[in-house]
Amino acid sequence: MSEDRPAPAWAGDVHAGVEAWTRSSRLSKSGAAESDEPDEPFERVPTGRPRRKSGASRARSTERATGRTREPSSAPPPPDKVALGPPADPEAVARKILLDALTGQARSRKELADKLAKKEVPAELAERLLDRFEEVGLIDDEAFARAWIESRQPGKGLARRALAHELRRKGIDDEVARDALDQIDPDDEAAAARVLVRKKLRSVRGLEQQKATQRLVGMLARKGYGAGMAFAIVKDELRLDAEPDEEL
Known part of the structure; x- marks a missing residue:
């Protein structure tokens, strides 16, 4: 008398029996061993050429291989326009340039005009400010010529001809220079x-x-x-x- 085999788990349930038989058939065709464990979900990976890594993936792979990490960008942040405040008034800037240049020593009008041009002050604004400074006596080429001669003639021993050349280079008008040079004894x-x-x-x-x-x-x-x-x-x-x- 043969031993009684235990009844399968799906005995008595037609739907469970069909499901068990269908699964058993699929596993047998694929050569896989039968198992009562439920199938695990999986993702199919297409065969053929391997998928090319993106730039970020290649960078991460390189960092893992070399042990180096990319340093964060050192570019400075954009300037804060609010913190910088409104742009400076061009006339106020030009006036300060003139006052700074006149601090401690007299200068000819041409010297001051050259300084404003070097600072890229508009010609019309520069001319207007120079005229105003001349009106109030802050620019005086006649006084400048006399002071220049008084410092250069005895100190450097320069004669009239050398002094005239220097005054011309300073932008002093020839007639103004001549009047100042006539004061030399x-x-x-x-x-x-x-x-x-x-x-x-x-x-x-x-x-x-x-x-x-x-x-x-x-x-x-x-x-x-x-x-x-x-x-x-x-x-x-x-x-x-x-x-x-x-x-x-």
């Missing part, structure tokens, strides 16, 4: 030339008189002195410098 100009020659005498001692004369006259010429005055002063100073030696 000829005796003061000659005295300044003698001071220059005496300072240079030590460097030409021991030279032939002709060569010493040429050097000293050349030095005075570079200071703006005419040839006639230069030769007369140099000859006289060389003679005076040699007199003590003759007495010995």
Whole structure:
């Protein structure tokens, strides 16, 4: 007498029996072992060429392989327009440029105009402000020319011709410069030339008189002195410098 086999779980239920038989048939055809466990859901992966990774996936793969991570961008944030406030008034900016330039020393109108142009101040605005500064006396080319001569003539020993060249370079009108240069006393100009020659005498001692004369006259010429005055002063100073030696 054979042993009684246990009844299947689906016995007595036609729907469960059909489902169990259908599943068993599918597993048998695919070569898989029969199992009473329910099928797990799965996703079909298409066969053929592997799917290409996106740029972000490649970057993450590279970071995992090398152990490096990308640094965050160091670009500065855009400026805060609210914090910066409204744009500055062009006229106020130009006026401050002029006042700063005039602090501590006088300047000619041309010098100030050049400074405004360098700061890209509109020409019309610059001209209007320069006229206003001239009206109130903050710009005075005549006073500037006189002050320039008073500082350069005795201090540097410059003659009229050299001073005229400097004033022209400062943008001073020739007539204004001439009026200022006429204030120079000829005796003061000659005295300044003698001071220059005496300072240079030590460097030409021991030279032939002709060569010493040429050097000293050349030095005075570079200071703006005419040839006639230069030769007369140099000859006289060389003679005076040699007199003590003759007495010995």
